[in-house]
Amino acid sequence: MKKIDLRSDTVTQPTQKMREAMFHAVVGDDVYEDDPTIKELEEYAAKIVGKEDALFVPSGTFGNQLALFTHCKRGDEVILGDDCHIVMHEVGGASVIAGVQLRTLMSDKGELNSNEVAEKIREDDIHFPSTGLICIENAHSNGRVISMENMKSIYQIAKSRQIPVHMDGARLFNAASYLEVNVVEITKYCDSVMFCLSKGLCAPIGSMLAGTKNFIDHARKKRKLMGGGLRQAGFLGAAGLIALKEMRERLKEDHENALRLGKELSQIPGLEVFLDDIHINMVYFCMSQTGYNPDRLVEEMNKRGIIINPIEDGMMRYVTNYWINQGDIDYIIKSMREILI
Numbered sequence: 001m002k003k004i005d006l007r008s009d010t011v012t013q014p015t016q017k018m019r020e021a022m023f024h025a026v027v028g029d030d031v032y033e034d035d036p037t038i039k040e041l042e043e044y045a046a047k048i049v050g051k052e053d054a055l056f057v058p059s060g061t062f063g064n065q066l067a068l069f070t071h072c073k074r075g076d077e078v079i080l081g082d083d084c085h086i087v088m089h090e091v092g093g094a095s096v097i098a099g100v101q102l103r104t105l106m107s108d109k110g111e112l113n114s115n116e117v118a119e120k121i122r123e124d125d126i127h128f129p130s131t132g133l134i135c136i137e138n139a140h141s142n143g144r145v146i147s148m149e150n151m152k153s154i155y156q157i158a159k160s161r162q163i164p165v166h167m168d169g170a171r172l173f174n175a176a177s178y179l180e181v182n183v184v185e186i187t188k189y190c191d192s193v194m195f196c197l198s199k200g201l202c203a204p205i206g207s208m209l210a211g212t213k214n215f216i217d218h219a220r221k222k223r224k225l226m227g228g229g230l231r232q233a234g235f236l237g238a239a240g241l242i243a244l245k246e247m248r249e250r251l252k253e254d255h256e257n258a259l260r261l262g263k264e265l266s267q268i269p270g271l272e273v274f275l276d277d278i279h280i281n282m283v284y285f286c287m288s289q290t291g292y293n294p295d296r297l298v299e300e301m302n303k304r305g306i307i308i309n310p311i312e313d314g315m316m317r318y319v320t321n322y323w324i325n326q327g328d329i330d331y332i333i334k335s336m337r338e339i340l341i
């Protein structure tokens with residue numbers, strides 16, 4: 001039986017074309033900057049996000065932490081949302097690696113209030129830490145896309161106070177697809193951006209960090225310190241190039257599938273689906289009103305070949321991806337109805 005994996009878009013396997021490209025990849029030692037495939041990937045990645053340079057990193061977490069480490073000095077303060085990935089899901093790395101203090105603002109569904117950001121930027125005072133960085137996340141891991149206006153207003157404030165902005169764009173291309181803009185329209189509101197090759201874009205491993213040439217030169221050395229200087233990384237780069245060249249445009253199919261799944265699930269009595277939050281490939285719902293045990297749902301779905309995550313903070317999350325087609329969506333809906341009605 002085919003397995004349908006709704007846990008995340010990180011579960012995506014590489015495509016056949018990626019596997020072939022990896023097999024044939026021309027590689028070299030990338031610490032010596034000798035890997036032509038990684039060079040090509042870094043140039044291409046920088047170009048599509050409108051930055052001077054880019055760097056291949058092992059993971060999204062690595063890229064974010066490297067950005068903090070490169071932008072900030074120890075003891076600096078970073079302004080960011082209380083529900084962002086850097087705060088919630090990176091193991092407290094900011095305090096261990098960059099040695100920075102995180103100043104969290106309460107986010108409104110992923111968006112920071114720009115006036116509050118302005119207020120929280122530190123003045124020069126012997127008692128105060130220096131504000132080293134502002135981070136935003138787009139698309140947000142709550143499934144929503146941050147508006148252009150919000151990004152713009154935060155960026156303007158940051159520029160007026162000479163504070164850099166880093167964007168956690170793990171799902172940057174999902175955001176561009178939702179907003180129906182070229183990705184540079186988003187990345188023009190940040191100084192550095194991290195985006196994942198290994199999520200909806202299907203590459204097996206890797207993320208990119210992009211920014212100015214000077215920033216990337218410094219980040220390259222810090223990447224080495226962090227143990228992320230990889231040798232024949234072109235095998236991964238080859239898959240990454242296909243991810244960026246061929247897999248970006250189709251993300252809208254995942255979004256359409258998620259929206260249809262969400263709408264159909266909302267028809268099931270007692271299931272509260274957060275339809276307004278389905279901007280990309282994620283469907284969040286609450287099942288407490290059904291009276292059905294969420295752990296049992298996991299088991300029953302598993303029996304039908306559908307893998308789902310257990311409940312987290314009272315919410316279930318289903319994520320669509322390249323390997324889940326329209327027929328699979330029908331089957332998921334049918335299975336949910338069978339179990340819950």
Ligand SMILES: *Cc1c(COP(=O)(O)O)cnc(C)c1O
Pocket residue numbers: 010058059060061062064085086137139140141168170171196198207
């Ligand atoms: C997945 C994700 C990351 C981290 O990526 P990993 O490759 O899993 O380390 C960072 N930020 C956001 C918003 C993510 O969704």
